[in-house]
Amino acid sequence: MAAYSIHVNGETKKIDVASDTPLLWVLRDSLGLVGTKYGCGIAQCGACTVHLNGTAVRSCSLPISAIGASKVTTIEGLSKEGDHPVQQAWQEVDVPQCGYCQAGQIMSAAALLTKNPSPSEDQIATAMNGNICRCGTYHRIKEAVVLASSKMK
Amino acid sequence: METLTKTSRRDFLKLGLTAGGGLVLSFNWSDSLARITHAGDEAAVNVDFNSYLSISPDDVITIFSPNPELGQNIKTSFPMVVAEELDADWKKVNVVQAALDVKKYDRQLTGGSGAVPHSWERLRKAGATARQMLMEAAAKKWNVSASSLTASNGFVIHADGRKLSYGALAADAAGIPVPTEVKLKNPKDFKLIGTAVPNVDNKEMVTGKPLYGLDFYREGMLHAMIQRPPAFGTKIKSVNAAAAKALPGIVDVVTFKNNVAIVGKSTWEIMKARRVLKVEYEKEGNIESTTDHDKLFKELLDKPEATVRRQDGDVVAAFKNAATVIKREYQCPFLSHAPMEPMNFFAHVKADSVELVGPTQTPDRARNATAQLLGISPDKVTVELTRLGGGFGRRLQADYVVEAAELSKLINAPVKVTWSREDDMMGGSYRPAVRYRFEAALDAKGSMTGYKLRGVGINAGNSTREDNFPSGAVDNLLIESIDHQSPITTGAWRAPITNFLAFAEQAFLDEVALAAKKDPVQFRLELLDKAKQSPVGAIRYDIDRTKSVINLVAEKSGWGKKKNLAQGFSVYFSHRSYVAQVAEVEMVSGNPVLKKIYAASDCGIVINLSGARQQVMGGIVDGLGHALYGQVTFKEGAAEQHNFNNYRLIRYNEVPEVEVHFVDNGIDPTGLGEPALPPTGGAVANAIFKATGKRLYNQPFILQEEMKGVKLGLKM
Ligand code: FES
Numbered sequence A: 001m002a003a004y005s006i007h008v009n010g011e012t013k014k015i016d017v018a019s020d021t022p023l024l025w026v027l028r029d030s031l032g033l034v035g036t037k038y039g040c041g042i043a044q045c046g047a048c049t050v051h052l053n054g055t056a057v058r059s060c061s062l063p064i065s066a067i068g069a070s071k072v073t074t075i076e077g078l079s080k081e082g083d084h085p086v087q088q089a090w091q092e093v094d095v096p097q098c099g100y101c102q103a104g105q106i107m108s109a110a111a112l113l114t115k116n117p118s119p120s121e122d123q124i125a126t127a128m129n130g131n132i133c134r135c136g137t138y139h140r141i142k143e144a145v146v147l148a149s150s151k152m153k
Numbered sequence B: 001m002e003t004l005t006k007t008s009r010r011d012f013l014k015l016g017l018t019a020g021g022g023l024v025l026s027f028n029w030s031d032s033l034a035r036i037t038h039a040g041d042e043a044a045v046n047v048d049f050n051s052y053l054s055i056s057p058d059d060v061i062t063i064f065s066p067n068p069e070l071g072q073n074i075k076t077s078f079p080m081v082v083a084e085e086l087d088a089d090w091k092k093v094n095v096v097q098a099a100l101d102v103k104k105y106d107r108q109l110t111g112g113s114g115a116v117p118h119s120w121e122r123l124r125k126a127g128a129t130a131r132q133m134l135m136e137a138a139a140k141k142w143n144v145s146a147s148s149l150t151a152s153n154g155f156v157i158h159a160d161g162r163k164l165s166y167g168a169l170a171a172d173a174a175g176i177p178v179p180t181e182v183k184l185k186n187p188k189d190f191k192l193i194g195t196a197v198p199n200v201d202n203k204e205m206v207t208g209k210p211l212y213g214l215d216f217y218r219e220g221m222l223h224a225m226i227q228r229p230p231a232f233g234t235k236i237k238s239v240n241a242a243a244a245k246a247l248p249g250i251v252d253v254v255t256f257k258n259n260v261a262i263v264g265k266s267t268w269e270i271m272k273a274r275r276v277l278k279v280e281y282e283k284e285g286n287i288e289s290t291t292d293h294d295k296l297f298k299e300l301l302d303k304p305e306a307t308v309r310r311q312d313g314d315v316v317a318a319f320k321n322a323a324t325v326i327k328r329e330y331q332c333p334f335l336s337h338a339p340m341e342p343m344n345f346f347a348h349v350k351a352d353s354v355e356l357v358g359p360t361q362t363p364d365r366a367r368n369a370t371a372q373l374l375g376i377s378p379d380k381v382t383v384e385l386t387r388l389g390g391g392f393g394r395r396l397q398a399d400y401v402v403e404a405a406e407l408s409k410l411i412n413a414p415v416k417v418t419w420s421r422e423d424d425m426m427g428g429s430y431r432p433a434v435r436y437r438f439e440a441a442l443d444a445k446g447s448m449t450g451y452k453l454r455g456v457g458i459n460a461g462n463s464t465r466e467d468n469f470p471s472g473a474v475d476n477l478l479i480e481s482i483d484h485q486s487p488i489t490t491g492a493w494r495a496p497i498t499n500f501l502a503f504a505e506q507a508f509l510d511e512v513a514l515a516a517k518k519d520p521v522q523f524r525l526e527l528l529d530k531a532k533q534s535p536v537g538a539i540r541y542d543i544d545r546t547k548s549v550i551n552l553v554a555e556k557s558g559w560g561k562k563k564n565l566a567q568g569f570s571v572y573f574s575h576r577s578y579v580a581q582v583a584e585v586e587m588v589s590g591n592p593v594l595k596k597i598y599a600a601s602d603c604g605i606v607i608n609l610s611g612a613r614q615q616v617m618g619g620i621v622d623g624l625g626h627a628l629y630g631q632v633t634f635k636e637g638a639a640e641q642h643n644f645n646n647y648r649l650i651r652y653n654e655v656p657e658v659e660v661h662f663v664d665n666g667i668d669p670t671g672l673g674e675p676a677l678p679p680t681g682g683a684v685a686n687a688i689f690k691a692t693g694k695r696l697y698n699q700p701f702i703l704q705e706e707m708k709g710v711k712l713g714l715k716m
């Protein structure tokens, strides 16, 4: 066990966990931030996607020891009122079915649009291809990314 | 066609008796008065009109949603029906997931696309009854006749313009005897039903609120993961847990039945401890491999006897006299359900009660199975439903609930059992593997005079649907099945059996149409006309409704009119709904590219247009993805696919455009969670054939011999 202090959603959090503990389980089990989901644990499904200094990363495969001073943003911290353009678009397009994958989808889309507010279809595909939706909401994900992009311009 | 429907106490008693076999009241409105509950604060008096509906003085309309929500949109669609007949203001509706309550609700489960047909009238009555009581309360208050009143958007309105909100009238309405007859709306007057209403949980879902079973945490709760036998047909021989127990955060290691549970303080500590847990297994039953099943299928298909599911006319003569005989075989592999949220459940077995919380499609089964295991009465067990991160049939089973309860009892503590993805894929339950042989006899004019189907499966039960199309349209027909009992556990997987049978049948009929020198759509329509004019035996599908989806999809897709596109057709009836699809493939630099899928569905009245479209699009994506990639193979009893790295699911850039249409016929609604999936594999395979001349007989498509050297393009 080791003591870590990490920056999550604008706050500093202290935890005492083994150094190889994935950020995903720190968020869920230690910090009660359960919006970040477990789907595969091997960086294949994207359900656990969070931002590390604004970049989308798979928190299931990122040990706590690798976080250092980086800023972690989870779905809970994406916006204060839940009104980030991507969150708005997701609701307007009515994307979720079961909804389990959607926090990860939203975090991937938000990271993409922050860096590139007007992505091409291929750029959207590259960013979203790492996020599996078992319910098959891909058409609406596409629609929502395009809508969010128009909101962010 | 306004419906006048009686709701008398006797009716409900009768209904309860027949539906549940015990005394189950569907609604508490069978009491003579609505109930008033004090929600903590003395001033706030909520009126519970029935088990679905409660109205507060400040106009909050609470609608309880009894069925588990796993993405089929029921938590939005069902309350819409209540709100419609109530004439509520949807913006003031607050939907609450009801816990399991067998006294208030029957059929509190999600499966078989059955909830909508089951509940349609109940939900309408729940809203209409309350609306009538509110109007009578207003009539009494104003001392006017109820006929001078209307209700709209949460208000009762007098002809002279006076109005009172439902909240203001609720307490008075509670004193009105529950009407024995209520008038339901003419569907033409629906305002909310048929519109696109966003999911009621959208905000919570997009902000990451704790909604799912895996998100359930409680002070003092322990975590656990269970090591199950890695191969079916094996049992524990010895357990050495010393190293695992010594690790930080590990509370206990408990062996029960064929399970070794590691109990600890956090998920990751348990995951690590599993790596050093040493369990030896030995043979207990048959140890089977996919290669064994492949051989077995061939044997069973040639076996002289099988279970006859349906027999019409004289197939022997029909095949003897045939001008042409077509005989083909199709095989599908085991599939994992793989809902995005892995299995999990919270259980707390206390001295005199049991608390269960988590994602289940059948809370009642979970409760009864738990009660049975613990030897207690089911009414000592409560089940609270979380949202389900997908189900696909996997959560119809109670194994993962019962083991959580058993473990809680053994360790005498509240515990949440979490399955890893690997646990889920290797030790769970699967869609059964099946192989079919189809045979068709054509006469010289190209009419189908004989039809044979034999389905052989591994723990598949009846792998046919003997009264579905083309039964009824062929004079001489034989449908049989043989099932092989295996230690590999199987279970219902979204659109059970039809999820593969439809592909095989629709791909086969495409070949038969070709041999008969007929257009595939025309060929089906002719068969349906024949079934209408001279039906043979029992027919489970509605002929006109089948034709209506065929005609609609043919029209919308421009069937047969497109020069540069190869179109494949498919139509299937399942779970009381009808879906026809046309897939379009374009050859691009010598390779087929799946461009688009058109779907025409008849599920009767569409309740929520947004949810309904989602179910069709999602069903198509699911059907396509699994037809292309899905398979679990076994080697010596162990699944060879462990996680999404080698169990491939369809991704964002692999879905074609999808265009969805509904037949508008005003018929009472049926479900849509499953019916759009079965036709997809057939439509796609038929389009690929049209484009490339290559027939696909087995799934997953991409691994078949026929696809060697073919680069199937998929593009969103
Ligand atoms: S849980 Fe991290 S990618 Fe699947």
Ligand code: FES
Binding pocket: A096, A097, A098, A099, A100, A101, A102, A132, A133, A134, A135, A136, A137, B071, B340, B389, B390
């Ligand atoms: S909405 Fe269910 S997995 Fe994406």
